[in-house]
Amino acid sequence: MSLDTVKHADETPDVDQPWAELGLKQDEYERIRTILGRRPTGAELAMYSVMWSEHCSYKSSKVHLRQFGEKAPENDALLVGIGENAGVVDVGQGYAVTFKVESHNHPSYIEPYQGAATGVGGIVRDILAMGARPVAVMDPLRFGAADHPDTKRVLPGVVAGIGGYGNCLGLPNIGGEVVFDACYQGNPLVNALCIGVMKHEDIHLAKASGAGNKVILYGARTGGDGIGGVSVLASETFDDSKPTKRPAVQVGDPFQEKLLIECTLEIFREDLVDGIQDLGGAGLSCATSELASAGSGGMRVELDRVPLRDATLSPEEILMSESQERMCAIVEPGKVDRFLEICEKWDVIATVIGEVTDGERLEIFWHGEQIVDVPPRTVAHEGPVYERPYARPDWQDALQADDANKLARPASAEELREQVLKVISSPNQASKSWITDQYDRFVQGNTVLAQPEDSGMVRIDEDTNLGVAVATDGNGRYAKLDPYAGAQLALAESYRNVAASGARPLAISNCLNFGSPEDPAVMWQFAEATRGLADGCLTLGTPVTGGNVSLYNQTGETAIHPTPVVAVLGVIDDVNRRTPIAFSEEGQLLYLLGDTKEELGGSAWSQVVHDHLGGLPPAVDLDREKLLGEILISASRDGMIDAAHDLSDGGLIQALAESCLRGGKGARIVVPDGIDPFVFLFSESAGRAVVAVPRSEELRFTDMCGARGLPATRIGVVDGEAIDVQGQFSIPLAELREAHEATIPALLA
Structure with missing residues (x-):
């Protein structure tokens, strides 16, 4: 021819x-x-x-x-925005940081190891092409049901590919997520993020x-x-x-x-x-x-x-x-x-x-x-530019009317204790150390925080200790219930995670994972999620610097949950002032920041205990999120808190368990008057964090919260070798650790 x-x-x-x-x-x-x-x-x-x-x-x-x-907010830090290989932000002292998250979903299902490995390689080259030295990677992952045979094929290959490629490059893997849900069966989400550092003149x-x-x-x-x-x-x-x-x-x-x-x-x-x-x-x-x-x-x-x-x-x-x-x-x-x-x-x-x-x-x-x-x-x-038809699906009203707040709750303190252990040991809430231990988190010597902390953090200047923090978050269950709110909840959680570590959020990248755009219901989800994210970024003052859209994520006619993954990047002037999640000193006072409401739609409890998805997700108040972030950043900078952990999937009890296990210290918890102990422990109300305050700083910290109008409720003290919810139950840390750490190795053995 x-x-x-x-x-x-x-x-x-x-x-x-x-x-x-x-x-x-x-x-x-x-x-x-x-x-x-x-x-x-x-x-x-x-x-x-x-x-x-x-x-x-x-x-x-x-x-x-x-x-x-x-709708982009005015932001003097933005140096390069949407349209280039990756966005670039000014982090001070003449430094610029570039970051981006992309997808390699379909290749990772076909060939898990190479699909995931080349996803890392591709995002690293995007960062390199901006003129930056890559300094860290992260990987938000979604797999099918944890006990499904194909998950045992896909997950180990994906993890090995990410670890093999990133470890060989000498790049620390400092964060990400691992989520299991049957909706991702046959269509895992393998999103990869890279962070790079350069001087302004090197862009x-x-x-x-x-x-x-x-x-x-x-x-x-x-x-x-x-x-x-x-x-x-x-x-x-x-x-x-x-x-x-x-x-x-x-x-x-x-x-x-x-x-x-x-x-x-x-x-x-x-x-x-x-x-x-x-x-x-x-x-x-x-x-x-x-x-x-x-x-x-x-x-x-x-x-x-x-x-x-x-x-x-x-x-x-x-x-x-x-x-x-x-x-x-x-x-x-x-x-x-x-x-x-x-x-x-x-x-x-x-x-x-x-x-x-x-x-x-x-x-x-x-x-x-x-x-x-x-x-x-x-x-x-x-x-081509398509204005695909979109319409709110017929089933959305029924889904939202199926209220998770009406599900059967534990009838006794003993049953409450059983459900706490069941949630904490569930695949999504259990320790992911079997996975993250395959990644080198500390190569190069500049990793300051890494999994399972709220955000990953790296030092970018050894003389001044200037650093950046990045978190990725997304909850497909929330977005299925309400795509607009779900996207804002992903943004809010990622923003909160960065602020909880002591860094000031600057900008975002996103990876928008959805089903077929030829389905009007999927396009409605996409339209609502992007609208929610754009509105949310405008309120929080965090511009979108770039990202990725991944469509056609479905098996046959069944689409994945709409899964907008949001990465927030923040800057911290001195990484020595970072805030970890660990409760590490007995006598630290525990304060719950924010309001706890009866909000169980899309919650870990409803999924684990009842295999239920319905109702409305937690309400979003982005002005409250901004205020909470300011409090967390100020308290970290001024030495008022020793630890902080955001509240999200699994609610307060999940955060307490993770912080206690991380620090090896127990906690005595008192349920405030007027609130159901079950709601207190399992609600997933947004805009909340739990902090450990040194006794010497209690008055200064509570005065700051009061002056700024942020509810701060003292709920207990770091003490002993158990989580003791007084009047309800006590769980020794040894039992909690076994429940939390045994699940993933047992599933993947």
Whole structure:
């Protein structure tokens, strides 16, 4: 078969093309023909198909994501916002921090180890491409039912992939989540986050400017792995037995990535690049079209110069390949030799594959024959935009009317004790140390807080002890009950977790995981969640810096719970003033901050004890969240509290158990007058935290809370070797620890 060149395409308008097999709709294919004024070549069709996929183009979500810009709060800390590889914020002292969370859901179901490993690799390169040194990673994870056989296949592979890749890179894994729910059966969520640090002047952007500047591809050779991978796979739904498309999942090499990181950072130090882009989803199709689109001219690429692992690859396959550990740089001609020298020093393959032109087209050639001639913006930034129909589902009213507050409650103190142990030992509330112990949390020596703390924290300046804290949170059960409130609850919890550690929240990234956008009920959930998140960020003053949308997360006709995962980044001037969750000194006074109401909808108690999901989630008061955050940050900075733990899944008793076990100290708890002990322990009312206050600071702390109007109720004291809820029950720490720590190893043995 002869090569499908631009000239040949122009001369053969009626050739049948596999646009449907590549995931395009007929109207999308016709639009490509209109843009080009002819049928596309095979290479052009490949590029448009991957770049116009749901994963790369955000074609179903763009109309809703615009709110993050339209409602963005004024924030002087934001240096780079939505639209680049990752957002960047000013954290003071000349430092900037970049962070982002993305998904690798579908590949991780097909091939758990490589799917998760390359998810880490991809997000690390996004951070590197901004000019930053990656300093830490996190991983919010969702799996099917904990006792389902397939969970035993997927979870160990995912965890091994995350640990294997991150540990080899020498990046500490400082936080994340592990949640089990039957709705994720056959469609796990593997979200990955990376944090990077740089000076302000080191920020780099993805653009190709300056006619005559060279396009250099460097890193690993291009192979057949991942052809159409995440870009096509993430735009597909799974049926009951297998994915409808099975492109190869990418294969990662963390040692190659480590060399690529160090090589790239040295290139940055010598100021050798004018623009840079990593090769992730959609591979060279993405890198070339996005660099050219964001630049001031065009680009000419000689595709046959691309170093290959497989000499049989066609031009279309080379353009679609998502082989890992590759970057694309724009370099001035006078700097090319030095660029190549540094790559050789680090044993990184580097090849000049093209140059920036003074035209307006992306032109790609194969052994002298032109196979691509397109306006780059139409590939990278002007794809389809759908206003998908959406409607509140018929079942939403019935779901909300099925009130969890009316479920049968423990009839005695003994039954209350039994339910406490049942919740604390349930898979979602149990210790995740079996998982997190497989990650290196302290490599590089700058980790200050890590799992199971409220947020991960790293020091970024050893002289001043400047640091940043990051937390990720999301509750699909809350969002199923009310997507608007559920998204705000995810934001509030992540914000609260950062503030509880003593850091001041600055900005957010998000990973929005939903079912098929072709389902009006799912699109309603998505629309409500994005509206809730945009409104919430405006109130809290935390702009969205970027993120990811993952759609088609469902098996057959069954969608996952809507799962907006929110990452909040905060700054702390001195990491020595951080606040841990551990109750560590006997005699510390325990205060409950905030109001406790009868709010059990979507709660851990309702799920574990009654296998129930219904009612309304806890009410959100973002002004109260902001006030609570200010109190926690001030108290941490001024030495008024020794420990703090936010209240969320599992309520007060879960927080008490975790803080007592973390510090190895018990607590005597008194139920305040006028509140049901059950509600006191299990309510999941938002805007709350429990803090340990030194006796010497009690008056100063309570005066501050009173002056600012935050309810602060003394509920007990750190004491003994048990959690003793007076008048109700006592649980020795040894029994509590056994219940809390045995569950996950037993499930996965």
